[in-house]
Amino acid sequence: MVRFVNENFIPARVHVKQDPEAFKKYGEKYNAHWTPTVLELDPNGEEFYRAEGFLPVEDFLAQLMLGRAHMDFKKGKWDEAEKRFREINEKLPNADAAPEALYWAGVSRYKAKNDSSALKETARAFKTRYADSSWAKKASIWS
Amino acid sequence: MPINFRHDVDSVLEEAKKRNKPVLLDFSAAPM
Numbered sequence: 486m487v488r489f490v491n492e493n494f495i496p497a498r499v500h501v502k503q504d505p506e507a508f509k510k511y512g513e514k515y516n517a518h519w520t521p522t523v524l525e526l527d528p529n530g531e532e533f534y535r536a537e538g539f540l541p542v543e544d545f546l547a548q549l550m551l552g553r554a555h556m557d558f559k560k561g562k563w564d565e566a567e568k569r570f571r572e573i574n575e576k577l578p579n580a581d582a583a584p585e586a587l588y589w590a591g592v593s594r595y596k597a598k599n600d601s602s603a604l605k606e607t608a609r610a611f612k613t614r615y616a617d618s619s620w621a622k623k624a625s626i627w628s
Numbered sequence: 629m630p631i632n633f634r635h636d637v638d639s640v641l642e643e644a645k646k647r648n649k650p651v652l653l654d655f656s657a658a659p660m
Contacts, residue, residue, distance in 0.1 A: 498633035
């Protein structure tokens, strides 16, 4: 967790009790009115992902990894995004975010190669993994 | 080793722009 955060982000914290003025200022700026709320901001300070509410460490890390992958996806860095999404499935296969990561890994590969077989492969993968997830339903149209 | 969170958010945002590095901004009420 610590290594992932330090490698990928500059970490900053606004504490509601220790610094209520900062909480008001940045809470209004980023529409964060509850804790814990964790935002991933791009280098220009624009929000690209948020996680709200407590999560166990493994699920929280997967959420952070998912957000970081989505940042690359939104920038059109398909190969890098796919690599990051698949890393979640490989390292944290039981995390809540894993089915979503599998879905977006398939979409990233499709975007990179413009090859619909990537979507079909993803739909097939959902038949054996995370079959009861909402992401399996979303991928079912590709089979 | 804990995450070394900074509290000078404006400085962090400036540094992020200069280093082209994303920011993790944690709104917390956890005991410190």
